[in-house]
Amino acid sequence: xxxxxxxRKNGSSNGRLSIGLLCRLAxxxxxxxxxxxxxxxxxxxxxxxxxxxxxxxxxxxxxKSLTDKDIRVAVVCYASEDLKYExxxxxxxxxxxxxxQLQNVGKVDVVPNDExxxxxxxxxxxxxxxEVGAAFDVNYVVFIDVSEFSLxxxxxxxxxxxxxxxxxxVYEMETDGEGKSIFSHDINSQYPIQIPRSATDVSYDTFxxxxxxxxxxxxGRLFYPYLSGDDIANAT
Numbered sequence: 001x002x003x004x005x006x007x008r009k010n011g012s013s014n015g016r017l018s019i020g021l022l023c024r025l026a027x028x029x030x031x032x033x034x035x036x037x038x039x040x041x042x043x044x045x046x047x048x049x050x051x052x053x054x055x056x057x058x059x060x061x062x063x064k065s066l067t068d069k070d071i072r073v074a075v076v077c078y079a080s081e082d083l084k085y086e087x088x089x090x091x092x093x094x095x096x097x098x099x100x101q102l103q104n105v106g107k108v109d110v111v112p113n114d115e116x117x118x119x120x121x122x123x124x125x126x127x128x129x130x131e132v133g134a135a136f137d138v139n140y141v142v143f144i145d146v147s148e149f150s151l152x153x154x155x156x157x158x159x160x161x162x163x164x165x166x167x168x169x170v171y172e173m174e175t176d177g178e179g180k181s182i183f184s185h186d187i188n189s190q191y192p193i194q195i196p197r198s199a200t201d202v203s204y205d206t207f208x209x210x211x212x213x214x215x216x217x218x219x220g221r222l223f224y225p226y227l228s229g230d231d232i233a234n235a236t
Contacts, residue, residue, distance in 0.1 A: 052227070052228050053225045053226070053227055053228070054221075054225060054226055054227070054228050055225060056221060056222055056223050056224055056225055056226075057185060057221075057222050058170065058183055058222050058223045059223075061183055062170075062182055062183055064172075064182070066102065066106065066108045066140060066223050066224075067106065067107055067108055067224075070139075071108075071109060071139045071140065072109045072110075072111065072136075072137075072138045072139055072140075073102065073108055073109065073110050073111070073138055073139065073140045073141070073142060074110070074111040074116055074132055074133055074136050074138045074140075074141050074142070075095050075098050075099045075102065075110060075111075075113065075116065075141075075142045075144070076095060076116065076120075076129050076132050076141060076142070076143050076144070077090075077091040077092070077094045077095040077098070077143075077144040077145075077146065078091060078143070078144070078145050078146065079091040079094075079146040079149070080146075080147075083146060083148075083149050086149070086150075087149055087151070087208075090146065090149060091146070092113070092117055093212055094144060094146065094212065094215065094216065094219075095113050095116065095117070095144070096113040096117075097212050097213060097215070097216030098142065098144065098216045098219050098220060099111075099112070099113040099116075100113075100216065101216045101217055101219070101220035101224075102142075102220055102223060102224070105217075105220060105224055106220060106223055106224030107224075108223065108224070111136050111138060115136070116132065116136070119132065119135055119136070120132070123135075128179075129141040129143035129169070129171045129179060130171055130173065130177070130178055130179030133171060133173040133177075133179050134173065134177035134178075134179075138173060139172070139173055140170055140171065140172055140173065141170070141171040141173065141179060142168065142169075142170055142223075143168070143169045143170070143171060144166055144167075144168050144219065145166055145167045145168075145169070146164065146165070146166040147165045147166060147167070148163065148164065148165040148166075149163070149164045149165075150162070150163045150164075151204070151207065151208055151211060153196040156196070157199075158198065158199045158200075159196035159197065159198060159199065160196055160197040160198075160199060160202065160204075160207045160211075161190065161191070161192060161196035161197065162189065162190070162191045162207070162211030162214065162215065163189065163190050164187060164188075164189040164215055165186070165187065165188055165189075166186075166187045166189075166219075167184060167185070167186055167187070168183075168184070168185050168186075168187055168219055168222060169181050169183060169184045169185075170182055170183040170184075185222060187215075187218065187219060189214075189215050189218050191211055191214045191215070
């Protein structure tokens, strides 16, 4: 939610101004307690104008946008059989969550994940992201290649800490049905960032879906803008 507010010059503006000012002062005070040195100026910037918005990496690198007019996207995720054995349907879950994030947060026109999954089941010998792109006649394919995934802290079965290593690539489709890679980025995800979560505080299923939601947002931020302070809530 944006911290910016507009104060109208009328009889009721004083009350709104007082409430808004108090809220910002409270936020500023909390930021001051957790920052030092030059970071005071960053905190002051938050107070005045709200946290700055970060341009998505995909747009910075390619000068293209998935939200451009008449652009349609498909999301594909690949995970090895070993990873799917440890976490059933991990590839479909990640693809589903990222599709949701791109559509609902990024306002991207995305092929419904159920349709992509049905095609992949009917075509088990598919080999490249371009094949999926050609099948659905899209402009781009977001391909997520997962190499490592775990929900537990290393060497522990009583502490939760989601971890994922993956490569996120984007293939731009040509009119002949071929695709070329125009973007690639390594994902090294960890959540919570600072300390793991005790298995006595949260159920496995709850943490599992919580982490998938977090991971899909990390991937989604490659393609849609976000606020620079959004990671604060995910630290613990």
